Amino acid sequence: MTSRKTYHHGDLRQSVLAAALDVIAAEGPGALSLRDLARRAGVSHAAPAHHFKDRTGLLTAIAAEGYDLLAAALAGTPELRERGVRYVRFATDHPAHFQVMFQPDLLRADDPELLAAKERASAELRAGVAGLPDVPDARTAGIAAWSLAHGFATLFLTGNVDAALGGREPEEYFRSLTGLLFTGQLPAEEQ
Amino acid sequence: MTSRKTYHHGDLRQSVLAAALDVIAAEGPGALSLRDLARRAGVSHAAPAHHFKDRTGLLTAIAAEGYDLLAAALAGTPELRERGVRYVRFATDHPAHFQVMFQPDLLRADDPELLAAKERASAELRAGVAGLPDVPDARTAGIAAWSLAHGFATLFLTGNVDAALGGREPEEYFRSLTGLLFTGQLPAEEQ
DNA sequence: AGGCAATCTTGTCAGTGTCAAGTTGATGGG
DNA sequence: CCCATCAACTTGACACTGACAAGATTGCCT
Known part of the structure; x- marks a missing residue:
């Protein structure tokens, strides 16, 4: 990877993106260095900037792809x-x-591509509660559902629920967790 | 602040911690610079290191305080x-x-003070579901409750629910949200 | 064929974290 | 009262980073 025949890399943008995802997954966004990504791609230290402008630009591109x-x-x-x-x-x-x-x-909050991708994801989230019967406040219901899933995902990724999983896949555990919730096991005390 | 009579600052640790919290709240942890904190405290660039060892040490101290x-x-x-x-x-x-x-x-995950503080907070979280009647799986119920609160808090702090709040305090909104959940409005479709 | 624009390089600058070695001054034991 | 000791702070240095400017290379389009 570090040596190259041609002057042009050919697929630098994807290379840098992929390497960035590896680094972030392993050590978090703070450990991300444009120069390091350049080295991994076998390219000069300023090359990535041409595709992403900034460190912020790279992260914004990743977020947009994520949405x-x-x-x-x-x-x-x-x-x-x-x-x-x-x-x-x-x-x-x-x-x-x-x-x-x-x-x-x-992130660059006003990036057009980020906003567009975010809107596409947001529409999917809203669609989740759109068809629910007997829900007076769909928006709040949506936020409740989103909070639950987002909270669980976040806690899992930060290593805060490992013990409870007992080897199960997190998504499976979440499925049974929602089952517990929606069959009225948790409510108990209502004031 | 930037000029000082005495050689010793007197309360540098607290000064740095307070300034760090300001910076993080305003621009996130990535914007945090030890040298900048030193300048704000009117102290030489390497002074904070004596109290926190590291950038990681400073953040770990903040996390421990948080727990x-x-x-x-x-x-x-x-x-x-x-x-x-x-x-x-x-x-x-x-x-x-x-x-x-x-x-x-x-963070330095194995820091003793961090672990101790985390355990104290964890005990409080567990205590929340300990006294619940009719809950077969208290641990899962606890994680469900934690996920909901944590998810909502995270989504609020990342600016993802501002529109839904409509001027209300987030904690008030959350109170009514849980009401909606626990009175069985959301479940609807059960497979 | 030729020019143009995208891609990549090279060089440079200010800023940062971290380490090592020196200064200052508060404190407590003789 | 004095002085040793030690924590708190300073000074200086080094490698690394993001960002910018200016130049080199090359694919592509007319």
Whole structure:
């Protein structure tokens, strides 16, 4: 990788993106260095900047890609619970994307491509509660469902629920967790 | 602040911690610079290192403080729902702590003080579901409750639910959200 | 064929974290 | 009262980083 025949790399943008995802998944976004990514791609230290402008630009591109992956992962899932399961699966399948997507201080918030991708994912999230019967406040219901899935995904990725899983896949555990919730086991005390 | 009579600062550790929290709350942990904190405290560039060893050490100290604040915020709350509300309030009252606590790649995971504080907070979280009647799997119920509160807090802090709040305080919104959940509005479709 | 624009390189600058070695001054034992 | 000791802070240095500017190379389009 580090030596190259041609002057042009050919696929530098994808190379850098892939390497960046590896680094972020392994050591977090803070460990990401444009110069290091350049070295891995066998390219001069300033080359990545031509594709992403900035460190922020690179992270913004990753976040945008993440929102599109999320939208694709949720698309065409009729049932709300299963949508939650897929949300969790997305987070575990693409931990680097997920991390970056929800760290706004790393991103250029007004980037058009980011906003467009975010809107596509947002539409999928809204669609999850759109068809629910007997829900007076669909928006709040949506936020409740999103909170549950997002919270579980986040806690899993930060290593806060490992013990409870007992070897099970996180998405499976989440499926049974929602079962517990929605059959009225948890409520108990209502004031 | 930037000029000083005495050679010793007197309270550098607290000064640096306070300044760090400001920076993190405003621009995120990535924007944090030890040299900048030193300048703000009117002290030489290597002074903070004497108190925190590292950038990682500083962030670890913040996380430990955060877990203790969380434990204190949760202590003595009998009802589970109200515990969730307090969790959300903690996150909004101490956004910098909250952010750092749940970014393990910024922390020294084996730090004794961090582990101790984390355990204190963890005990409070467990206590929340301990007294629940009719709950076969208390651990899973606890993770469900934690996921919901944590997810909502995270989504709020990342600016993903602003529109839905409509001016209300996030903790109030969360209270009504849990009401919606626990009165069986959301379940609807059960497969 | 020729020019144009995208891609990549080279060189440079200020800023950062971290380490090592020196200064200052508070504190407590003789 | 004095002085040794030690924590708190300073100074200086080094390697590394992101960012910018200016030049080299090459694919592509007319």
